[in-house]
Amino acid sequence: MHLDPPVHRSPGIGLTPLIDVVFILLVFFMLVTRFTTLQQAPLPIRSAGAAGAEQQLTRVHITSADEVEMSDRTLSLSALEGWLDEHDPRPLYITTADPVPLATTIDVTDRIRAAGYSDVKLALLE
Amino acid sequence: MRIASDERRRPMLEPMLPLINVVFLLLVFFMVAGHMAQQPPVEIQTPESDARHQPLEDMPRLTLQPGGELLLDGEALSRERLAAEGGQLLASERPRLHADARVSSKALRPVLQALRDAGFDSVQLITLRSES
Numbered sequence: 001m002h003l004d005p006p007v008h009r010s011p012g013i014g015l016t017p018l019i020d021v022v023f024i025l026l027v028f029f030m031l032v033t034r035f036t037t038l039q040q041a042p043l044p045i046r047s048a049g050a051a052g053a054e055q056q057l058t059r060v061h062i063t064s065a066d067e068v069e070m071s072d073r074t075l076s077l078s079a080l081e082g083w084l085d086e087h088d089p090r091p092l093y094i095t096t097a098d099p100v101p102l103a104t105t106i107d108v109t110d111r112i113r114a115a116g117y118s119d120v121k122l123a124l125l126e
Numbered sequence: 127m128r129i130a131s132d133e134r135r136r137p138m139l140e141p142m143l144p145l146i147n148v149v150f151l152l153l154v155f156f157m158v159a160g161h162m163a164q165q166p167p168v169e170i171q172t173p174e175s176d177a178r179h180q181p182l183e184d185m186p187r188l189t190l191q192p193g194g195e196l197l198l199d200g201e202a203l204s205r206e207r208l209a210a211e212g213g214q215l216l217a218s219e220r221p222r223l224h225a226d227a228r229v230s231s232k233a234l235r236p237v238l239q240a241l242r243d244a245g246f247d248s249v250q251l252i253t254l255r256s257e258s
Contacts, residue, residue, distance in 0.1 A: 019146055026153045033160030038182035040222055040250035041175055047242045062231075096231035103173040103227035105234075106253060110177045124239050 043109065046093055046123040058092035059123075060112065065104045077111060084115035091119035166224055167200030173227035175253035186222035186252055194233030205240040212244025222250040 060080070061069040068080050075083060092112070096105055105122070112120050166185060171192075189197040196203050198215060208215070221241060225234060241249055 015146075019142075019149070022146070022149055022153060026149055026156065029153065029156035029160070032162050033156050034162070035160050037255040038172065039175070039179040039253055039255050040182050040186075041177065041179045041253050042220065042248055043251050044248045045238050045242050045246070047239065096235075098230060098232035100231045101227060102225050102229050102231075102234055102251075105231065106173045106175050106227075106251065110175055113177060122238070124235050124242065 041106070041109075044121040046121045058090055060092055060094050060108065062094065062096045062100050062104060062108050064097070064100065068108060077108065080108075081111055081115060084112060084117065089116040089118065091121075092117060093121045093123045095123050095125045167197065170224055171227045172224070172252060172254040174256040176256055177253075178255070179253070182222075182252060186224045186250075187216065188221060188223045190223060190225035190229055190234065190237055192226040192228045194229065194237075196237055205236050208237070209240040209243035212241060212246065216244075216246075220248050220250050221246055222252060224252040 059070070063069055063074070066077055068075050068077070070080070070083065094105065094109060094112075109120060109122075166189060168189060168191060170189060187199050188203075189200070191197065196205060196208065198208075203215075212221070223237070223241075225237075238249060
């Protein structure tokens with residue numbers, strides 16, 4: 001009887017456990033990874049008691065999501081940007097009407113800062 | 127007699143190789159492109175901002191829900207206590223506030239006033255960097 005000589009194969013490392021671990025890692029990273037970036041925006045606060053000193057400053061009163069009041073004039077947000085571009089940056093403070101959501105306050109603050117106005121405060125006045 | 131070689135009984139690894147390669151690439155992509163972040167204790171709709179500010183490293187401890195409920199580390203905190211003990215509770219020069227985008231000024235204003243009463247003249251509002 002003639003038998004083929006046995007094939008001696010070097011014991012290799014099984015890939016199956018490695019693949020299992022990689023799959024688990026992949027699922028883990030897919031679940032916990034976030035691609036959005038949270039940031040912290042500084043916003044100085046002026047209390048209501050400082051209103052007397054703020055009379056010297058320019059006031060931007062947010063009345064709704066797309067309108068503000070300045071010096072008794074009602075402006076749209078695009079008109080506000082035009083006004084900001086026409087004037088030199090100066091200290092100003094923001095007040096908001098009661099129903100105005102925080103998203104609108106941040107939006108208006110961003111527009112004012114983007115126009116070069118760095119000294120912007122949120123006053124705790126209605 | 128000829129004994130068959132066990133070659134035919136070997137697992138067919140070759141067809142799996144492209145899948146394994148893709149899985150490795152996906153793993154590397156998620157590890158490199160994303161970042162892990164803690165989740166807030168409650169569901170908060172973070173307001174978006176076009177401006178670029180300092181990236182947030184740790185989740186803030188103060189949370190303001192849409193209805194105006196204030197939380198410290200996930201537990202209710204009264205505005206009176208924040209005003210009285212805010213300096214000790216937060217131990218930070220600029221407290222970070224994770225407020226919901228829908229929270230009204232009427233609800234936000236007393237919280238900011240309490241922070242002001244606690245000695246803080248500035249707050250760090252948590253915003254979501256919009257990519258537009």
